[in-house]
Amino acid sequence: xxxxxxxxxxxxxxxxxxxxxxxxxxxxxxxxxxxxxxxxxxxxxxxxxxxxxxxxxxxxxxxxxxxxxxxxxxxxxxxxxxxxxxxxxxxxxxxxxxxxxxxxxxxxxxxxxxxxxxxxxxxxxxxxxxxxxxxxxxxxxxxxxxxxxxxxxxxxxxxxxxxxxxxxxxxxxxxxxxxxxxxxxxxxxxxxxxxxxxxxxxxxxxxxxxxx
Amino acid sequence: xxxxxxxxxxxxxxxxxxxxxxxxxxxxxxxxxxxxxxxxxxxxxxxxxxxxxxxxxxxxxxxxxxxxxxxxxxxxxxxxxxxxxxxxxxxxxxxxxxxxxxxxxxxxxxxxxxxxxxxxxxxxxxxxxxxxxxxxxxxxxxxxxxxxxxxxxxxxxxxxxxxxxxxxxxxxxxxxxxxxxxxxxxxxxxxxxxxxxxxxxxxxxxxxxxxx
Numbered sequence: 001x002x003x004x005x006x007x008x009x010x011x012x013x014x015x016x017x018x019x020x021x022x023x024x025x026x027x028x029x030x031x032x033x034x035x036x037x038x039x040x041x042x043x044x045x046x047x048x049x050x051x052x053x054x055x056x057x058x059x060x061x062x063x064x065x066x067x068x069x070x071x072x073x074x075x076x077x078x079x080x081x082x083x084x085x086x087x088x089x090x091x092x093x094x095x096x097x098x099x100x101x102x103x104x105x106x107x108x109x110x111x112x113x114x115x116x117x118x119x120x121x122x123x124x125x126x127x128x129x130x131x132x133x134x135x136x137x138x139x140x141x142x143x144x145x146x147x148x149x150x151x152x153x154x155x156x157x158x159x160x161x162x163x164x165x166x167x168x169x170x171x172x173x174x175x176x177x178x179x180x181x182x183x184x185x186x187x188x189x190x191x192x193x194x195x196x197x198x199x200x201x202x203x204x205x206x207x208x209x210x211x212x
Numbered sequence: 213x214x215x216x217x218x219x220x221x222x223x224x225x226x227x228x229x230x231x232x233x234x235x236x237x238x239x240x241x242x243x244x245x246x247x248x249x250x251x252x253x254x255x256x257x258x259x260x261x262x263x264x265x266x267x268x269x270x271x272x273x274x275x276x277x278x279x280x281x282x283x284x285x286x287x288x289x290x291x292x293x294x295x296x297x298x299x300x301x302x303x304x305x306x307x308x309x310x311x312x313x314x315x316x317x318x319x320x321x322x323x324x325x326x327x328x329x330x331x332x333x334x335x336x337x338x339x340x341x342x343x344x345x346x347x348x349x350x351x352x353x354x355x356x357x358x359x360x361x362x363x364x365x366x367x368x369x370x371x372x373x374x375x376x377x378x379x380x381x382x383x384x385x386x387x388x389x390x391x392x393x394x395x396x397x398x399x400x401x402x403x404x405x406x407x408x409x410x411x412x413x414x415x416x417x418x419x420x421x422x423x424x
Contacts (some may be wrong), residue, residue, distance in 0.1 A: 009221050013228075020232060027239070038399035042407055044358060093377075147257060147387035150377050158361060163393065165305075165362050165377065175359035177411065181375065181393070181400060191252035199389065 017175050034185050039080075042137035043166060043178035045073035050099055054106060073180070074173050078103050080162055080182055081154060084112045089155040089196045091117045093148065094125070094167040101129035101168075108138050117199055119149040129168075141203045149199070153192055161189045248396045255378060255390035257285035262311055265290050266318060285392070286385050290315050292374055292394055293366060299325045301367040301408045305360065306334045306379040313341035313380075320350050328352035329411055331361040341380075353415045361411070365404055373401045 031092035048070035051061040059069035060122050081088065081103045095101070095118060108114045116133055120142040123130045129142050143149030164180035166172050183189065236363035260282035263316035264271040293300065293315045300319050307313070308328060320326045328345055332354040335342045342352050355361030365375035378384050395401065 006218055006221060009218065009225070012316075013221070013225055016225075017228075024236075038397055040400060040403035040407075042403070143389055146389040147383060148389070150384065150388040150390045152377050153391065163373070163377075163391065165364050171359060173360065175354055176361070176362040177358040178362045179365065179375065179404070179407070183397075183400065185250055185395075185397060187250035188252060188395065191254070192391070193253055195391070 037160065037182065038185065038199045039076075039182040041073040041076055041164075041180040041182065043073050043172065043180070044137045044174050044176060045075075045077075046070060047174055048072050048075070050075055050078060053082065054102060074099065077162070077180055080156065080160065082106065083160070087113045087115075087155075089115050089117075089158075089193075089200075091149070091151040091153050091196055091199065092120045092168050093127045093150050093152055094169050094172075096125070096127035096169045097173055098129070098170075100173075101132055104129075104133060104135055104138065108133075108136055114138045115196075115200060117149065117151075117196070117203070118142055120144055121148070127170075141200065143199060143203055145202060151195075153196075155189070155193060155196060158193055159189065160184055162190050163192065173199050249372065249394065249399065251288075251394040253285040253288055253376075253392040253394065255285050255385055255392070256387055257287075257385050258282060259291075259340050259386055260284050260287070262287055262290060263386045265294065266314060268318070268414070286311065288315075289392055292368065292372065294318065294371070295323050297326075298369050299367075301329075301405075301412075303329045303361070303363040303365050303408055303411065304380050305331045305362050305364055306337070306381050306384075307341045308339035308381045310341070310384055311381075312385075313344055314417065316341075316345060316350065317348050320345075320348055326350045327408075327412060329361065329363075329408070329415070330354055332356055333360070339381075353412065355411060355415055357414060364392075367401070367405060367408060370405055372396055373404050375404065393421075 047066060048063050049062050049066040049068045051062040051064065062068060076097060084107050088104065090104065106113060116130065116138060118140060122128065123142050132169055134140050152165065152167055153161065155161060161183050162180060164178065166178040166180050172178055190198055223241060243281040259278060261274050261276050261280045263274040263276065265287055274280060296319050298315065302316065316326060328342065328350060330342055330352060334340065335354050346352050364377065364379055367373060367375065373395050374392060376390065378390040378392050384390055414424065
């Protein structure tokens, strides 16, 4: 009788274990991967030296008069952009910030595929970095299908979305009340990938003016 | 001996069960709740009738010349805003869209606590809805601590974040290439709640001009 009891308990254990494994599998399929990045940056950002972000030098080796070694919203944004290892798709209304331009140029220089989509009216304003990017060989197109191409987002390696109210200008970074949201959430990243591709393909490649 | 065997198997079962419960608890604390809302809306939005969103009438009972019953980016945005049952905290640079204004007024009329924070320079532009909201008794403050209060976000019931590049204007909704991201993700919502409260408290309550 006790032998039968043991068999029943063991049988129950096996059934419970298989049900548990099945349940856990279903849960993991429904839930997001552990450690999905979600971050929000607010601006204006403290004006601090960002030289060490672009070089391997210590933050305190730069001799400029700005504060050194500070973690600011701009430094965090720069690090997110510079984390690209294969591609950067950038879709931004106004782009005149030289530090952000330097980050994009650094990515291009190390072989990251960079595509830039911008507004047709703001492309030629004083201080616009679009000409600088084009001169370096980066492909930049202008949206011609709406009154303004007002997006301000970047896609890093088709995996990380950087988006918000912040235009890539000095005033926006240093003087305005702004936000930038950084996320790996697939349900948010995927639509922006599709939107970028749609806008890229719907605008004339002839507008991509490489330097002669 | 078989009695001892049964006790051992049962003991092992109890230990395995308690470990399983502990592990599941830890997993659930790390992972987001099932069904967290994440949505992205792109603009320009098709121009269509939105009358049925504000009334209980059928979409086709309106006699205006616009298309009826269409699901557009604007109609989805309006529904998200109108889903507020207790509070709406709105932080927007430019606000002149009459349909979005109508939604905010409808919330106020049904007892939802509405707070509006806007830019000091854009508050008085032609078509600004801030005066309309104030006349209805809604508390609206202007940010005086930065060059521009350039945010464009709303918090629905302190639970749902609506944010993006879209100013609440007719041009932005109908003519620009824009995005609005809607999320319940706590790691994204929480910083915006704190940012709204910080901005609200750091701006002079005397700027909240109720009608006399």
